[in-house]
Amino acid sequence: MNRGPSHAGRPARHWLRRWGPRGVALAVTGIGLYVVAPSLLAMLDAWPQLEAVRPRWFVLLAALEVGSFVALWGLTRIALSRPRHVRRAGPGAAGAGHGVPAHAGHARWRRARSVRWADVARAQLVGNAASRVLPGGAATGTVVQGRMLLLRGHPADRVASALTAVGLLTTGVLATLPVLTVPAVLIGPPPAHELQLGLVVSLVLAVVVVGLGVLALTVPRVLVSVGFAVGGVLHLLGVRVTAAGVGLALARQRARVRAAFFGNWWRSVMAAAAHRMLDYAALVAALVAVGAQARPSLVLLAYVVAAVMGMVPLTPGGLGFVETGLTGALVLAGVSADAAVLATLLYRLVSFWLPIPAGAIAWASLTVRRPEAAPLRRAGSPVA
Template sequence: MRIAGGGLVRRWGGRAVGLAITGVGLYIVAPSILSLFGAWPRLADVDPWWFPILVVLEGFSFAALWWLARLALDQHAADQKPPGWGTLATAQLAGNAASKVLPGGAATGSVLQARLLITAGQPAAVVASALTAIGLITTGVLLLLPVLTIPAVLIGPPPARQLELGLLVSLIMAVVIVGLGVAALTWPRFVVLVGRGAGHLIHIVKRSVTAESSAAQLVTQRDRVAAAFEGRWWAAALAAAANRMFDYAALVAALAALDVHVRPSMVLLAYVVAQALAMIPITPGGLGFVDAGLTALLVLIGISPDAALIGTLLYRLASFWLPIPVGLLAWTGWRIHLHITRPSRTDDGQTP
């Protein structure tokens, strides 16, 4: 009885703690969520043609992740059939939706995405390696963005109606990211120098971190990414840059729809912080924390509170809320296909 009780504790204890943390997080951010929901009728004031623009931009951002997964899995597809685009899209959309509605966030979504890919015939070890590499390269791009905005912040504000330059800024940033990404994947010495520089800075606030330990850790992560995308580094860097830049462009478009005048470099900084908040697994997909944080950051960079709230709502509608039903449909379609194509256990038992 004690063993059974201990098994139940081990099985459900962690889940109970996760649900409790999620419940507390949702309670804390409930006012911001209600405030955001209360602004939904204001979306009727936005020109309708902005909505398909946002959907297309987010669609390209998701497609870049499918491309990354294809590159990583194709690398090891010599002995098995490579996954089709439909399989990759279904797995990513379903995993993304799960990360937004279930406790655990991105970790839960990755488990579901891996399950779909493994069920489709991909080796478990290859899938785990590919998803790890995708997470590392996309996170690396996100961490690189604040550094790239420093020159724009120092130069000063550009001419009037500067937000319209945001899409051009995203294109320029993508080119720079691709160049730096390829340099990191093909030139280990470059990674060592960056790691040592970061280590010196981190050592100031955390004495246990040294330049050498930081460089070694960064090189280890670089080697994992390089192995996953070997021979296709240009394509991998381009896909990772496209994933972030199309998502950032969607935020710019959401603000441009409200005729907001603000520097795109400052919007980029707000975007990076908001994406960092989404990684904290207190609430699924950073629900509430991202919304409140992004709204506050947009106000901080000079946008009116009303425009910041509506802009955040418009961006989150395309990047957070719309992918949930799309992912649910993808998962449902996968379950139906699996039920039709996989023989039942009864049939298997009756087979002579």
Template sequence: MLLFGVSLYLLAPQVADMLASWPQLSDIAPWWFAAVATGQVLSVACLVLLQRMALRTSSWFPVTTSQVASNAFSRIVPGGAAAGATLQFRMLGHAGIDAPTAVTGLAAFSLLQTASVLALPVLALPALIAGVYVPHALLQSAVLGGVAFALVVAVGAVLMTADRSLTALARAAQSLHNRVAKRRPPVTGLPQRLLDERNAVRSFLGSGWWKALLATAGKLGFDYLSLLAALAATGSRPHPSLVLLAFASALLLGMIPITPGGLGFVEAGLYGTLTLAGVATGDALLATLVYRLASYWLPILAGPIAYVLFRRRYGSMRSTTGGET
């Protein structure tokens, strides 16, 4: 919590500058807001499709509502990614989806999404080869992303092929759970269940890998188009490859688990990288504001609606101790 407060304090000037652009929103045509929001909605739709594939379920409702609600929750609490994942697992379990299936499937496809984010700078290579000037800071981000991408691919390959590594992690998680949650029945057989689920995911990817690839590309692609629409709304027309590098840097900053949803980090980072990409200061601030209104604040508003709809269908969720989520 202290680190969260310090981070927001240090990033406050950049965020304040962005918010100072609020009056200029009236200068933007309404259809640009619609275009930016549509890009975000389609991005979330691709994510839901990807999760539905990971969970191997034909049901749309529990996956959609749990994703939207947990995404909103993760954006308002410190350590949001872990808190949001916990809420989604509980909601999916309450809807009747097997816990090991949820854990293994979502973890595998989460790794796929992370790898895809880190691979984004590779898509800018044709422009770099063609001689487009890239500021040094953006080039450093591209190199760092490439190294991280290689590491994630290596870890994913080990978990998908090395049984010993996966079972060792499962035993450690099972032991930790049983020590912490002493009031609950002990978990047993987790290593074998995770192996079975991992093999099922691997078997699924063998025939349906292209669907997962398209959904992953769609999630990032529509998000990127949303940012391009925000820039176009301000009248800016920077080189798409440079915007892609700025976009990738912003997504990486959003993964920093200090502030919910990368609040402050993404705003400051995206504004800074857009200016490096050649966008005028005022346009970069306004475009960042428009993009974050759709990508950060709009999901927060949608989350409670999704949670209420979930509860109306499945009822309230109560823990083993009788508390309510």
């Protein structure tokens, strides 16, 4: 006689377990959009002013953003590629349980060429579009991107490790940029007529980031020492972390990135740096297009602020928060309020809105056209 109430309660619990988190996410997204709605409406009022921007600037911004996306596709493709053959230099040359040669200089490390550019590009475009229209932001986009790669026949374990490594490496590059701008902010050139140098600055910083990234991947003590130093400072400031804890955490993340990109460290770090710096160059081009003047180092700090705000999962893709944060940071960098609003609108039009229809087209091509020879989903296989 007690089974009736328990069975009656199961559908309700199942419904709450399935739809409760989604309802909370939608509620948080709605509140976030309500908070940033005034800034979005104010920015949309500047839309007619885009007619004064010459068409060549739209072409340049689109080319820079396409280059940024291509660099990210290349980085993902490197992480997804599986090793085909390892010729060991001798006994004990293999890594301890990881299949990685200890003496990499004396062994040949070949990667499979089965990862197609089209598969990676379409999956990333779909995930990118999902992160801009669905609650959850980047986390949702990563899940959707992984799902698209699974549909193309890539093993689930490799997809998970590759996307994690790509996220860690690109975030590491972003975290490095503010540190590199500190000397330029302190002893940089005068602010007048210096913004055009931002494209050169992006190239120089990309080279520096590549060098630092390869150094961190090849010399373990570099990143561990940085972690100990940062953890010690945070502990002195009252944060509940320890120097050893931060150092070990960075060491673990470094090991994951190193394993995912083994044998292609230079290419992977170059792709991650190109992805970030081409996106920064697009922001600089948007500012030059509207006639703004500012120091490239301060614009770079504003770009980092916008990128961090884009990671806030309150709205899809940081919609509203990025516009508000980037406009305010540009004003603090010396750009006039009107120019900051117009440059932000132009930059977000190319980097945020235009990739959404591209993602829709990529989704249609991925779901309609299935792979001709998808791997068998046997019981116990990673894909299953």
